[in-house]
Amino acid sequence: MRILLHTVALTAGLLSLLSAPAAGNDPSGSEVKTTFKQDILPFLTAHCHKCHGGDEPEGGLGLDGYRDSANIQSDYEIWEKVQRALLERQMPPRDEEQPQESELLAVVEAIRAELAKYDCSQDKRPGRVTIRRLNRAEYNNTIRDLVGIDFRPADDFPSDDVGEGFDNIGDVLSIPPLLLEKYLMAAEAIVDRALADPDARRRILEHQPEAEGLSRREAARRNLRQFASRAFRRPVTDEEMERLFQLIRFTLDQGGSEQDAMRVALQAILASPHFLFRVERDPAADDPDGIRELDDWELATRLSYFLWSSMPDAELFRLAGEGSLRQPDVLRAQARRMLADPKSRALTENFAGQWLQLRSLGDIAPDPRQFPAFDDRLREAMLRETQMFFESIVRDDRSVLDFLTADYSYVNQQLAEHYGLEGIEGPEFRRVALPERRRGVLTQASVLLLTSNPTRTSPVKRGKWILDNILGEPPPPPPDGVEPLDENAETLGSLRQRMEQHRSNEACAVCHRKMDTLGFGLENFDVIGAWRERDGRFEIDPAGTLPGGREFRDAGELMQILAEEKREQFCRCLAEKMLTYGLGRGLQAYDRCAVNAIVKQLSGNDYRFSALITAIVTSDPFTLREARRDP
Numbered sequence: 120m121r122i123l124l125h126t127v128a129l130t131a132g133l134l135s136l137l138s139a140p141a142a143g144n145d146p147s148g149s150e151v152k153t154t155f156k157q158d159i160l161p162f163l164t165a166h167c168h169k170c171h172g173g174d175e176p177e178g179g180l181g182l183d184g185y186r187d188s189a190n191i192q193s194d195y196e197i198w199e200k201v202q203r204a205l206l207e208r209q210m211p212p213r214d215e216e217q218p219q220e221s222e223l224l225a226v227v228e229a230i231r232a233e234l235a236k237y238d239c240s241q242d243k244r245p246g247r248v249t250i251r252r253l254n255r256a257e258y259n260n261t262i263r264d265l266v267g268i269d270f271r272p273a274d275d276f277p278s279d280d281v282g283e284g285f286d287n288i289g290d291v292l293s294i295p296p297l298l299l300e301k302y303l304m305a306a307e308a309i310v311d312r313a314l315a316d317p318d319a320r321r322r323i324l325e326h327q328p329e330a331e332g333l334s335r336r337e338a339a340r341r342n343l344r345q346f347a348s349r350a351f352r353r354p355v356t357d358e359e360m361e362r363l364f365q366l367i368r369f370t371l372d373q374g375g376s377e378q379d380a381m382r383v384a385l386q387a388i389l390a391s392p393h394f395l396f397r398v399e400r401d402p403a404a405d406d407p408d409g410i411r412e413l414d415d416w417e418l419a420t421r422l423s424y425f426l427w428s429s430m431p432d433a434e435l436f437r438l439a440g441e442g443s444l445r446q447p448d449v450l451r452a453q454a455r456r457m458l459a460d461p462k463s464r465a466l467t468e469n470f471a472g473q474w475l476q477l478r479s480l481g482d483i484a485p486d487p488r489q490f491p492a493f494d495d496r497l498r499e500a501m502l503r504e505t506q507m508f509f510e511s512i513v514r515d516d517r518s519v520l521d522f523l524t525a526d527y528s529y530v531n532q533q534l535a536e537h538y539g540l541e542g543i544e545g546p547e548f549r550r551v552a553l554p555e556r557r558r559g560v561l562t563q564a565s566v567l568l569l570t571s572n573p574t575r576t577s578p579v580k581r582g583k584w585i586l587d588n589i590l591g592e593p594p595p596p597p598p599d600g601v602e603p604l605d606e607n608a609e610t611l612g613s614l615r616q617r618m619e620q621h622r623s624n625e626a627c628a629v630c631h632r633k634m635d636t637l638g639f640g641l642e643n644f645d646v647i648g649a650w651r652e653r654d655g656r657f658e659i660d661p662a663g664t665l666p667g668g669r670e671f672r673d674a675g676e677l678m679q680i681l682a683e684e685k686r687e688q689f690c691r692c693l694a695e696k697m698l699t700y701g702l703g704r705g706l707q708a709y710d711r712c713a714v715n716a717i718v719k720q721l722s723g724n725d726y727r728f729s730a731l732i733t734a735i736v737t738s739d740p741f742t743l744r745e746a747r748r749d750p
Contacts, residue, residue, distance in 0.1 A: 155187050158229035166211045166218055195234065195708045202230045203592070207666030209633065239712035245410060245743035248704045251289030252396050253424075254279040256469055258305075260429035260462075261394075265350055266313040267322045272305040283705040284696065285473050287424075290704065306389035310382050323385065335377070339367075343384055351393040352430055353416035354440075363387065397424065397703075402746045409746035415439035417744075422450070422736055425701040426457045428465035445742070451733040458513055458729060470700050471509040474588060475560065476569055477502055485646050486574045492537065493647050500534040500548075501565040501648070507548055508560065518726040519693055523559040523589075523682040527552055537564065537649055556650065558678040561585065561641065564648025570638075571646040576654075578614070578638025585637045590685060591692030594634060613657035615639060636663040640677035690718050694731060701735050713738045 163182050170176065172183035180197070204210040205227050211217060218226075253261060258273040277298055282291035313319040326341040328334060333341070343363055347355040363384045370380040388394060397420055402411040413421065419435040422444075431439070435453065438444040444453065457463060472478045480502050485493050507529040512521055530551055535543035540551060560566060570581040586592045642661050645651050653659060663677070664670045669684060671677045681689065694717045699706055706714070717734040724730035735741055 155185070155233065159226055159233070160186070162218065162222065162226040166215070169215075170212075193708075195237070195711060198230055198234060200592075202227055202234070205230075207633070209666055237712075239715075243408070243410060243739065244707075244709035245713075245739040245745050246702070246704065246707060246710060247401075247745040247747060248399065248702055249289030250396055250398060251287070251292045251703055252294060254287050254292060256465070257287070257424060257428050258395075260427065260465065262309055264429050264432070266309060267319045268309075268313060268316060270309060270312060272308060275305075276301050281473075283699050285470075285700050285703075287469070287700065287703050288705065302390055302395060303386075306386040309389060310385045314382070324381075339377075339381065340364075342381075343388075346385065347388050349430070349436075350388050351391070352397075352420045359393075397421075399744055402744065406746065409748070410743055412445065413742055413744055415442055415444040418444055418450070418742060421701075421741060422453065422457070425736070426454065426466060426732070427460070427462040428469050429462060447737050450736055450742075454733050454736050455729055458516075458732060463513060464510065466513060467506050467509050470697065471506070473700075474696050475505065475509075475566065476584075476588070477505060477565060479569060480565055483568055483571075484573060485568070485571070489574060490645075490647050492649075497533055497537060497564075497647070498568075500531055500537075501563070501568060503531075503548060504529050504534060505560060505563050505565045508563070511550075512728050516727050516729045519690065519721070519728055519731060520682050520686065520726050521559065522693075523561070523678050523689065525553075525559050526555075528557070528563065534564070537647075539650060555675045556643065556673065558675050561589070561678060562644060562648075562674055564644075567641065567644045567648035568646065574646070575614070576642060576644070576646055578635050578642060579631070580638070581641050582634030582636070582638035585681075586634060588696075589681065589692060590688050591695060592688070614642075614654060615660060633666055636665055637677070639663055640671060640674050643674060687718065687722070690721055690726065694718050694721065694735075697731060698735055698738070698740065702740055710740060713740050 163185070168183045171178075171180050173181070176182070182201070185194075201210075205223060208223075255273040255276050255278075258276070259271045262272065263269050277295055279286040280291040280293060282288035286292075313323055323346055324338075324342050325345060326333060326338045328338045331338070340360070344355055344360060347359065347363065351359075366383050366387055367380040370383045371377070375383070392398065399413065399417050400411070402409050416439045419431040419439045423429060423431040423435060434456070435444065438449060438453065443449050480498060483498075487493070508525070511517065511529070512519065517525075527550055529548045530538065530540065530543060531546050531548050532543050533546075535541075535551065538557070539554075543549070543551065556562070566584070567576075567581075570584045571577055572580070583594060586594055640661050640663055642654070642659050643650060643652070651659065661673045661677075662671065665680065667684075669680055671680055691714060694714055695706055698710070698714065698717065717731065717738060720734035721727075721730050
């Protein structure tokens with residue numbers, strides 16, 4: 120009978136899979152009349168084409184092919200980087216003839232004006248999310264909320280692929296043959312365990328013939344319809360119900376009991392792509408603009424998997440059934456309700472865990488001879504500090520700028536002693552005020568450990584981490600033929616001196632000036648995040664000058680500069696990463712309109728975390744679906 124159940128569930132799942140349906144303007148812009156040929160091209164010719172032209176341009180970036188404004192609009196991201204490189208005086212290289220300051224500022228303003236010309240209202244592009252399966256975390260959470268048992272069967276599934284920095288991206292969530300087998304085994308185990316538990320059993324078989332005066336057939340029909348609708352995250356259709364009853368009749372005809380037949384139907388539901396996948400209808404073929412609004416059920420699913428990494432709850436199902444969830448005010452209110460729910464800890468585990476790369480913390484192993492104070496308990500305390508810090512920003516609806524400048528954190532006795540804080544006793548974590556030298560997430564031991572080598576700190580890794588995850592400005596890969604830094608050559612001087620020697624190659628200096636300056640601002644923190652004044656026999660100098668001329672003396676001043684002068688850049692980076700995670704797809708150039716609007720709403724609401732979330736869930740990319748377009 121077990122083989123029969125397995126085979127029937129597999130057949131049902133595969134048949135269901137085959138029949139599944141296919142899945143504003145820049146607010147700072149001003150009216151500046153410019154022309155590419157008159158205001159930008161002469162500067163490029165004089166200062167850029169020498170290196171960024173020809174068949175093999177520096178860094179793979181050729182600028183000699185741009186001849187008019189349309190090119191800027193089509194390659195928006197490239198020209199944003201060009202503008203930033205000029206504004207921060209990273210280009211032209213220092214060993215080349217430098218433009219006059221007035222000339223440089225004029226071309227920066229001309230590029231900004233060209234970028235601001237893009238009219239978001241003329242070409243509405245909400246984008247299209249690839250139909251995607253639940254990843255492992257989403258599967259486990261969904262089973263927990265569907266049947267009421269914390270079983271975690273997906274822990275035995277193959278690891279999820281990562282794209283765009285996250286493991287919930289539809290384009291990379293493949294389905295290897297092994298996973299199909301795991302799905303079937305999990306469905307069988309879940310049903311067996313759920314029906315053996317009295318409370319879970321009542322959750323699945325809510326309608327009982329004796330208690331409600333129903334026939335066994337009617338009770339079974341109601342139970343199946345209710346369970347399938349919750350599992351599929353939408354009302355089940357009559358056709359789908361009929362297919363489930365065909366499975367029941369088939370099982371009975373093969374000599375199975377009524378209980379066996381119900382098990383087959385429940386397993387088939389859990390093997391269906393309508394459970395395993397987040398299915399959204401494409402716009403109709405005759406739709407004039409190829410865009411449709413998500414229905415309330417699809418929107419409830421997007422919202423719940425964004426904030427909870429799980430299925431919608433009863434409140435979301437109720438609103439979807441009433442057809443009111445799509446109202447912006449209702450959507451905002453639900454987002455705020457969900458952020459206050461304990462299940463929003465999924466944002467910490469799955470968004471923060473990947474944005475801040477905390478999932479990699481367990482793979483880091485500092486040299487035990489140099490850092491004997493480090494052990495697994497300290498590693499766990501480092502991780503817990505950052506998790507609790509992120510949770511406090513969500514729970515208390517604090518400003519996202521706290522990620523840069525917060526003067527508080529969460530420590531237990533071991534971590535407090537590691538930080539040099541007094542008066543903290545016991546294993547419990549509590550909120551504490553920080554000394555001026557520690558501010559925000561960048562000076563927490565978890566991030567400092569993640570961005571170090573086993574035997575020494577790495578200003579390059581730390582600077583690159585800030586550019587990648589805080590400023591959204593990932594540097595290009597190093598040029599070919601450049602020798603790596605000799606990490607053991609202490610006789611050549613301090614680490615800063617050796618890095619300066621490494622930057623003598625102008626091809627390296629372009630990126631390293633910014634990366635190294637940011638990284639050296641954190642040099643007072645050693646490999647495991649403890650404070651120090653010296654690195655071996657050398658006194659540490661954390662001071663630096665950022666591109667653009669802003670100077671800082673230490674990590675505290677660096678964090679303040681990032682929060683003041685790089686505020687919009689950080690908010691844009693965070694918005695882009697959160698939107699990517701919320702949509703389950705990489706962002707495209709046309710998404711800049713939505714990102715602009717999200718950042719504007721965030722800044723207009725004191726940078727509160729809830730403002731970021733409500734701006735995302737009411738945005739076009741989140742509430743609309745676009746048809747597939749030919750490349």
